[in-house]
Structure formats: structure tokens, C-alpha cells
Amino acid sequence: MSPEEELQSNGSVASSTRNIVGVLKEHNYLGLSDCSSVGSSNLSGLADDDKATISLKATELTLGLPGSQSPARDTELNLLGPAKLDEKPFFPLLPSKDEMCSSSSHKNIASGNKRGFSDTMDKVPLYTEKNWMFPEAVVATQSVIKKEVAQNLPKGKLSTTNNSSSPPAAKAQIVGWPPVRSYRKNTLATTCKNSDEVDGKPGSGPLFVKVSMDGAPYLRKVDLRSYTNYGELSAALEKMFTTFTLGQCGTSGATGKDVRNETKLKDLLNGKDYVLTYEDKDGDWMLVGDFSWEIFIGVCKKLKIMKGCDAIGLGMFCFLLVMPLKSLV
Amino acid sequence: MDRRFPFKVLEHIFSFVDSNEDRNSVSLVCKSWFETERRTRKRVFVGNCYAVSPLKVARRFPKMRSLTLKGKPHFADYNLVPDGWGGYAWPWIEAMAARRPLLEEIRLKRMVVTDECLEKIAASFRDFKTLVLTSCEGFSTDGIAAIASTCRKLRDLELRECIVDDLGGDWLSYFPETSTSLVSLDFSCLDSEVKLSDLERLLSRSPNLKSLKLNRSVTLDVLESLLRRAPQLVELGTGSFSDELDPEEIAKLTKALSELKQLKSLSGLWDLLPEYIPLLYSVCPRLTSLNLSYATVQMPDLIDLLSRCSKLQKLWVMDLIEDKGLKTVALCCKELRELRVFPSGADLDETDVTLTEQGLVSVSEGCKKLESVLYFCVQFTNAALVSIAKNRPNFRCFRLCVMEPFAPDYRTQQPLDEGFKAIVEKCKDLRRLSVSGLLTDKAFEYIGVHAKKLRMLSIAFAGDSDLMLHHLLSGCQSLKKLEIRDCPFGDTALLENAAKLETMRSLWMSSCFVSFGACKQLSQKMPRLNVEVIDEHPPKTRPDSSPVERIYIYRTVAGPRLDTPEFVWTIHKSPEVGVSRLSIR
Numbered sequence: 078m079s080p081e082e083e084l085q086s087n088g089s090v091a092s093s094t095r096n097i098v099g100v101l102k103e104h105n106y107l108g109l110s111d112c113s114s115v116g117s118s119n120l121s122g123l124a125d126d127d128k129a130t131i132s133l134k135a136t137e138l139t140l141g142l143p144g145s146q147s148p149a150r151d152t153e154l155n156l157l158g159p160a161k162l163d164e165k166p167f168f169p170l171l172p173s174k175d176e177m178c179s180s181s182s183h184k185n186i187a188s189g190n191k192r193g194f195s196d197t198m199d200k201v202p203l204y205t206e207k208n209w210m211f212p213e214a215v216v217a218t219q220s221v222i223k224k225e226v227a228q229n230l231p232k233g234k235l236s237t238t239n240n241s242s243s244p245p246a247a248k249a250q251i252v253g254w255p256p257v258r259s260y261r262k263n264t265l266a267t268t269c270k271n272s273d274e275v276d277g278k279p280g281s282g283p284l285f286v287k288v289s290m291d292g293a294p295y296l297r298k299v300d301l302r303s304y305t306n307y308g309e310l311s312a313a314l315e316k317m318f319t320t321f322t323l324g325q326c327g328t329s330g331a332t333g334k335d336v337r338n339e340t341k342l343k344d345l346l347n348g349k350d351y352v353l354t355y356e357d358k359d360g361d362w363m364l365v366g367d368f369s370w371e372i373f374i375g376v377c378k379k380l381k382i383m384k385g386c387d388a389i390g391l392g393m394f395c396f397l398l399v400m401p402l403k404s405l406v
Numbered sequence: 407m408d409r410r411f412p413f414k415v416l417e418h419i420f421s422f423v424d425s426n427e428d429r430n431s432v433s434l435v436c437k438s439w440f441e442t443e444r445r446t447r448k449r450v451f452v453g454n455c456y457a458v459s460p461l462k463v464a465r466r467f468p469k470m471r472s473l474t475l476k477g478k479p480h481f482a483d484y485n486l487v488p489d490g491w492g493g494y495a496w497p498w499i500e501a502m503a504a505r506r507p508l509l510e511e512i513r514l515k516r517m518v519v520t521d522e523c524l525e526k527i528a529a530s531f532r533d534f535k536t537l538v539l540t541s542c543e544g545f546s547t548d549g550i551a552a553i554a555s556t557c558r559k560l561r562d563l564e565l566r567e568c569i570v571d572d573l574g575g576d577w578l579s580y581f582p583e584t585s586t587s588l589v590s591l592d593f594s595c596l597d598s599e600v601k602l603s604d605l606e607r608l609l610s611r612s613p614n615l616k617s618l619k620l621n622r623s624v625t626l627d628v629l630e631s632l633l634r635r636a637p638q639l640v641e642l643g644t645g646s647f648s649d650e651l652d653p654e655e656i657a658k659l660t661k662a663l664s665e666l667k668q669l670k671s672l673s674g675l676w677d678l679l680p681e682y683i684p685l686l687y688s689v690c691p692r693l694t695s696l697n698l699s700y701a702t703v704q705m706p707d708l709i710d711l712l713s714r715c716s717k718l719q720k721l722w723v724m725d726l727i728e729d730k731g732l733k734t735v736a737l738c739c740k741e742l743r744e745l746r747v748f749p750s751g752a753d754l755d756e757t758d759v760t761l762t763e764q765g766l767v768s769v770s771e772g773c774k775k776l777e778s779v780l781y782f783c784v785q786f787t788n789a790a791l792v793s794i795a796k797n798r799p800n801f802r803c804f805r806l807c808v809m810e811p812f813a814p815d816y817r818t819q820q821p822l823d824e825g826f827k828a829i830v831e832k833c834k835d836l837r838r839l840s841v842s843g844l845l846t847d848k849a850f851e852y853i854g855v856h857a858k859k860l861r862m863l864s865i866a867f868a869g870d871s872d873l874m875l876h877h878l879l880s881g882c883q884s885l886k887k888l889e890i891r892d893c894p895f896g897d898t899a900l901l902e903n904a905a906k907l908e909t910m911r912s913l914w915m916s917s918c919f920v921s922f923g924a925c926k927q928l929s930q931k932m933p934r935l936n937v938e939v940i941d942e943h944p945p946k947t948r949p950d951s952s953p954v955e956r957i958y959i960y961r962t963v964a965g966p967r968l969d970t971p972e973f974v975w976t977i978h979k980s981p982e983v984g985v986s987r988l989s990i991r
Binding site: 259264 | 483
């Protein structure tokens with residue numbers, strides 16, 4: 078008997094819901110179980126009668142509008158960062174029986190509800206083709222939501238409040254992962270704090286920010302003060318990240334068995350879509366290009382080269398608890 | 407004709423049997439061997455404090471001098487076990503205090519130790535010599551003061567990564583002026599400052615002190631004065647290594663360090679500044695153990711240091727060492743046996759460093775004695791694992807943490823099955839393994855088939871189905887501890903291999919697909935297992951198919967424990983009762 082049926086047959090949806098949601102609270106690494114209101118405030122599409130039809134699958138965290146199915150291969154939940162093909166859904170949250178029984182793998186299940194980049198292209202003119210780095214200005218409505226997400230992070234996560242870097246609201250924090258002892262985390266947090274205080278002098282010294290890229294195995298650092306405009310930064314980053322063997326990053330359905338393509342970033346980017354984003358002083362992730370260069374280097378703390386589809390999520394949606402209608406399940 | 411050996415002869419023979427495993431086997435032979443063995447065992451080890459009652463242990467081993475206990479499951483280190491779960495030392499201390507007053511050594515790991523426990527120890531064991539607490543909590547510096555002041559023959563007082571209610575540095579002054587027996591002192595996990603004069607005097611009157619591990623608040627400017635009073639040190643854990651020293655102070659400290667002719671192990675080094683690395687040059691050539699895992703020093707400086715450590719056997723370092731630094735280690739540290747590389751960034755992908763699988767491959771090539779590895783890395787490849795296995799079939803402990811969950815081989819996008827297959831195939835002596843990255847059931851089939859000596863296995867975010875667990879439980883003959891999180895298997899394999907669980911110390915599963923019904927069945931089927939469900943938000947009704955958040959299953963002869971908190975349920979043996987929470991406060 079699947080939990081869905083059980084929900085109905087118990088007659089008391091509320092308590093069964095609590096059963097699920099209660100257990101969900103345990104699993105819910107983002108602590109987003111309270112976020113349904115957050116989600117609905119942003120999305121008109123969220124059904125009101127969802128509460129009556131909460132299924133385990135439905136309460137799985139995914140990105141995108143309810144009811145839309147992204148291409149099967151796109152299993153990424155970009156809450157986490159770089160996505161790989163064949164990546165398992167990041168939250169095997171709930172051991173729902175229907176997942177186990179119905180399909181051979183739960184990859185398909187988790188891939189639902191995410192809009193591919195192409196779906197949104199028509200709707201929102203986010204990107205110009207010519208310059209992959211700096212799209213038109215997009216209002217980032219996610220900032221409010223991100224803050225709420227950050228607040229909802231359960232305790233027992235990354236150690237301490239005295240960690241000076243702003244909470245990584247854009248990333249999911251899994252309890253106990255990576256498996257580093259809290260003692261070590263706490264100690265290092267204090268160390269980082271000390272060194273940040275030492276380095277954080279304003280003025281004309283170099284301004285290093287980390288640059289990460291989806292699909293690359295490690296980060297780089299750039300000195301923002303060594304460039305005078307976005308163009309220079311763009312060129313430098315292109316050069317830096319071209320040397321990576323990127324694996325595949327495509328939107329095609331290929332399972333990409335032999336991805337040793339040393340294709341230059343530019344080629345990839347002409348065909349695919351990358352955007353440059355940055356984390357500002359408040360911990361919000363924004364698309365680069367909104368502000369003048371001078372203001373930008375004043376607020377930029379980190380850079381990230383994201384795949385286009387991720388940035389869509391950045392710009393348009395947030396971390397939702399998606400609850401589709403029962404008929405769609 | 408009486409064919410039995412006289413007791414005295416047996417006793418003499420058994421005095422040569424050191425290992426507790428061997429002693430356990432010996433005691434199974436026959437009654438008289440059991441009796442002889444138990445009367446002669448001095449060092450008692452209990453790997454799970456709930457597996458047996460303290461009273462039984464106290465009664466069985468009348469000559470016990472040393473007791474080692476472990477409490478919470480290993481995953482408690484990573485916040486997967488809620489506070490208040492258990493692992494209380496008190497029942498053990500109480501039992502031993504009443505029956506074994508000649509006990510001299512107590513070593514506890516992941517247990518809750520209160521000040522009352524410490525005071526009881528101090529008051530009850532007149533010859534008490536050794537207290538080692540690792541990853542323990544629940545006590546304050548007052549308890550430590552009790553030990554310091556009362557245990558006249560105290561030799562070892564070591565607090566390793568404990569969470570202590572730090573009420574100040576006074577505890578150090580409680581060592582009586584007459585105490586001269588100290589051999590090792592480790593207070594590196596405490597926060598507050600101790601009085602320098604107390605410490606200096608203690609060192610001056612402790613000629614046997616071999617191991618000293620200071621805490622971070624001992625500043626660099628006083629280090630020289632301490633070292634001058636303890637030149638015989640074999641192990642040194644410094645305090646903070648970052649104060650501004652004037653040239654004269656630097657010269658004095660350099661000299662003091664060079665006077666440590668016996669020094670083999672160096673740790674601490676918090677906030678180590680690159681300009682102070684030359685101070686350590688003199689000790690490097692003798693070092694066999696170096697812990698730089700709290701030193702945020704960059705690669706060039708690390709190379710500077712490590713290239714001088716030709717005798718190094720144990721190295722703990724952060725990923726700041728990068729591939730290049732590990733290449734140096736491979737070239738220079740030919741005696742290396744154990745390597746641990748910890749992540750420096752706080753977050754998943756905040757590795758700002760060029761540390762890849764190459765680093766580990768280089769070390770496996772260059773360091774022929776390497777047998778134990780803990781390696782945190784963002785991504786990995788099968789090819790690297792295959793090389794590593796080929797280079798170093800002598801691994802006994804291989805723990806790879808690919809920090810990105812489900813990360814496949816980043817070159818081929820394949821799961822890391824083949825890589826780990828190579829590891830378990832080639833490394834026939836593998837005792838401990840931690841796997842990570844994208845893994846299918848195949849990987850676990852390989853492990854089940856090849857890893858015959860494997861005792862401890864840790865798994866996260868892996869596998870496809872029940873088969874995974876089935877392979878492990880049916881294949882790994884020597885498996886004693888299995889801990890699993892976030893894997894998609896459930897009831898079938900668990901129930902099919904229930905008998906296996908009694909041959910193991912414990913099984914931990916969290917965020918898997920195990921149902922409540924299966925837990926009940928398991929508990930009823932296996933009388934000598936405690937099946938404990940951890941559920942911080944329990945449902946009002948719990949149908950059999952409802953999933954269980956975390957379970958901890960362990961063999962025991964002590965029955966269900968009586969100190970479970972409200973979020974832990976022991977599944978009762980009798981079907982009608984269901985779950986019970988027996989709790990005596």
C-alpha cells in the first residue's frame with residue numbers, strides 16, 4: 078500500500094500529512110518544510126488545494142513551475158552547484174514506496190518540474206547571444222526568498238555564528254556532509270574569521286574574489302582591481318576557464334559517455350549558455366552586469382559561472398516546495 | 407589421568423596473549439580456559455558500551471587495570487545523532503568504583519562524562535594513572551581540577567577534541583606541588599587561558615613529561631619559556647603560532663626548539679604564519695608525526711617545511727597542500743605510513759585550491775609504506791583509483807571523501823564502481839573503507855566479493871537498490887561496523903541478512919528506505935539485537951510501512967537499554983508491545 082493511498086484511507090489527512098511532513102523535517106536538509114508560503118507568494122501557479130493531495134513525490138524539492146516536466150536527463154537540482162549527467166536526485170528525501178515500486182530508478186521522478194532553459198527563453202529575454210557573460214539586467218527577486226531560506230537552515234549545520242562569511246544561502250547544506258568533525262569546523266571557522274579580519278582592508282590593495290564554475294573541479298581567484306571594466310574581466314575569465322575539460326554541460330539528451338572534449342569555452346558557450354553571477358555583501362546571488370563597474374567591485378564577494386538554466390532559477394524562482402495537483406502525479 | 411593443564415601453567419601461557427581478540431577466542435575453548443583467561447585479563451575493551459552491562463564486566467575481570475569504552479555511533483561526529491542520545495559513562499564508573507578499585511586507566515570515546523564521573527574517579531581509584539577522553543562531552547574544568555588535585559599518581563591526562571564547559575584556566579593550578587608523575591598532558595581542546603606560572607612550575611617538576619599539547623590561548627611568546635623547562639618532550643602540541651615576536655624572541659625560540667632532541671611529533675600550530683616556518687627547521691628531520699591540519703599555510707610554505715621531513719610517518723594536512731605539495735611529499739617523505747588531507751573550505755565547493763586526485767596518486771606512487779589514507783577531494787576518477795590500488799596494495803585503511811555527492815568520474819562520467827573495485831581487489835588487507843562519489847550496486851558487489859578482511863565500512867549517497875546491502879552483508883565476512891546514510895535500499899536485504907547482524911558490532915542507517923515494519927520484524931527475529939529507532943518528530947500513528955528516519959542496530963547481551971531519551975525507541979521483542987521506551991532517570 079503506497080503512502081498516498083494510506084493518506085486517503087486513514088481519513089485524517091492532517092495527521093498523515095504531519096506524519097510525512099514530520100518525517101520530512103528530519104530529511105529536509107534545507108529546513109524548507111515551512112517554505113510553502115514562501116513559494117506560493119512567488120508563483121501564481123501553486124494550487125491552493127494542494128494540501129489535500131500532498132504526496133511524497135510531490136513534496137520532493139524540485140525547481141520550477143508545478144506541472145512542467147523538464148527533459149528527463151536534467152536531474153539537476155541546482156541548489157547544490159555543479160550538475161553532472163546521470164546525477165542522482167540530490168534528495169532521496171523520503172523513502173516513498175511508490176518511488177521504489179513504480180519506476181526502476183528515481184532519477185526520472187526527481188527530474189520533473191524543472192523547466193529547461195529553452196522553455197524560458199521565449200518568455201523572458203534574459204540573455205543576449207553575443208556576450209555570454211553579461212546579460213541584460215534582471216531583477217533578482219530571489220533575494221527575499223534566499224534570506225528566508227537561510228534563516229530556515231536548521232541548526233547543527235555548518236557550525237558557528239561567528240563565521241564571518243555570509244551564509245551560503247544559494248547552496249544546500251546537508252547535515253553532516255562533508256563528514257568533518259564539528260570540532261574541526263568550529264576551529265577553522267575561528268581561523269578564517271581571523272584571517273579575514275586581517276585581509277579585509279579597504280583601499281587600493283588587490284581585491285581577490287573566488288571564481289567557481291559549474292563543472293570545473295576547483296576554484297580560481299581573480300583580483301578585481303586589476304581590471305577596469307567588465308570586458309577585461311570577461312576576457313580574463315574566458316581564458317582562465319577555457320583550459321578546463323568541462324565534461325558535458327549540454328542541454329541535449331545525450332548521456333555523454335565520452336566527454337573528453339577539450340572544446341574551448343567560447344564554443345561551448347555559443348552553443349550552450351553560461352552566465353556570470355556574483356554573490357554580494359548580503360549573500361545574495363545576482364547576475365553580473367546590473368551596476369557600474371565601480372559599484373560592482375565594491376559589492377562583489379564571489380563569482381560563479383553558472384549554466385544558463387541555473388541562472389534562470391536564480392532570477393526567476395527560488396527554492397520551492399513544489400506541490401502539484403494530484404491529477405498530475 | 408588428568409589431562410588438564412594446571413591453572414598456573416595456563417596462566418603463564420596466557421600472559422603472552424595480548425590482543426583482546428585472541429583472548430576472546432581463548433575464552434571460548436572450554437570452561438577452564440574461560441576461567442583462567444578472565445582472571446588474568448588486565449586490559450578490557452568494550453567497543454559498544456551498551457553491548458554488555460558494567461556489572462557483568464566488573465565481575466568477570468577481577469584483575470582489570472585498564473578499561474576502554476566507546477559510546478555513541480561514529481556518525482555522531484557529523485551531527486547525525488541528536489544530543490542526549492546516550493553513551494553515559496556514569497554507570498560504568500559507578501560499577502568499577504564499587505568493585506574494581508584497583509583500576510588504573512580509563513579511556514572513553516564519544517561518551518557523556520559528567521563532573522560527577524570525574525570526581526568519582528578521583529575519589530575511588532587510589533592508583534589512578536591514565537584518563538584519556540576522546541570526543542567526549544558533559545563535563546567542565548571543575549571535573550578536571552578534581553582529577554588533577556586528587557590523583558596522586560596521575561600520569562596521563564588527555565582531552566582530545568572534547569566539548570568542555572570551560573570555566574577558566576584554574577584547573578591547572580590544582581596539580582599539587584608534590585606531583586611529579588606526569589607523563590602526558592593534553593588540554594588542546596580547552597579555550598581559556600591557563601596561568602603561565604602554573605604551567606611553568608608544573609613542567610619544571612615533571613621530568614617524565616613526554617607529551618604536552620597546549621591549547622590555542624597559549625601564545626607564541628611564552629612557548630620558549632615552556633620548552634626550556636621540558637626539553638625531553640617527545641610530543642609537542644603548540645598553542646597559537648602567530649604572535650609578533652621581536653628578533654631576539656625569535657632567536658630564543660628557535661634555540662629552544664632545536665634543543666628538543668627527542669621530539670618526534672608536532673601538532674597544534676594554530677594560525678601558523680609563514681615567516682615562522684624556519685623556526686621549525688631544526689625539528690623537521692627528526693619528526694615522525696606532523697599535524698598541520700589547523701595550520702592555514704599555503705602550498706609553497708608547506709613544501710618548504712615538508713621537504714625537510716624525511717622521517718615523517720604520519721602527516722595530517724589541509725588541502726592547501728595542493729597536488730604540488732603532495733608531489734613533494736611523495737619525493738621527500740619516503741617513510742610515510744598515514745596521510746590525511748582535510749578540506750580547508752567550509753562549504754561543499756569552496757575548495758579554492760588545486761587539489762585533485764593527482765595528489766593522492768603521486769603519494770601512492772612515491773610512498774611505498776603508505777597504508778592509511780583519509781582524503782577529501784571535490785571529484786575523482788576511476789583511473790586514479792586504479793593507479794592508486796596498483797601502486798599501493800598494502801592499504802589497510804582507505805577513506806576517500808568525494809565531497810560532491812553522486813559525483814561520477816569527472817572525465818568519463820561513469821560511476822566510480824571500477825575504481826573502488828580495484829581498491830578492494832588489490833588491497834587484500836583492507837580493514838577500513840569509506841566510499842563516496844557516484845556508485846551503483848555493482849560497486850558493492852565488488853566489495854562483497856573481495857573485501858574479506860574489511861571490518862568497517864562507511865557509505866553515503868550511493869547504490870541503487872537493496873542489492874547493495876545484500877552484497878555487503880552476505881559477502882564481507884569480517885564486517886563489524888557498517889554505517890550508511892542516504893542510500894536507497896530498504897527492508898529486504900536487512901531481513902534476509904539478519905543473522906549477519908549478530909556477528910557485527912553495529913549497523914547505522916539514516917535516510918534510507920527502511921520501514922517500521924521491517925524494524926519490528928528484525929527485532930522479533932533476533933533476540934540479541936537492540937533495534938533502536940531515532941525519530942525526533944515521531945508520528946501519531948506509525949503504520950508498518952512508514953519509513954524510519956534513523957536506525958541503530960547493535961548486538962547486546964544486556965537487553966534494551968534503560969536510558970533512552972524521548973526520541974529513541976527500542977523496538978520490543980514481543981510483537982504485541984511494538985515499541986517501548988524504557989527510561990530510568
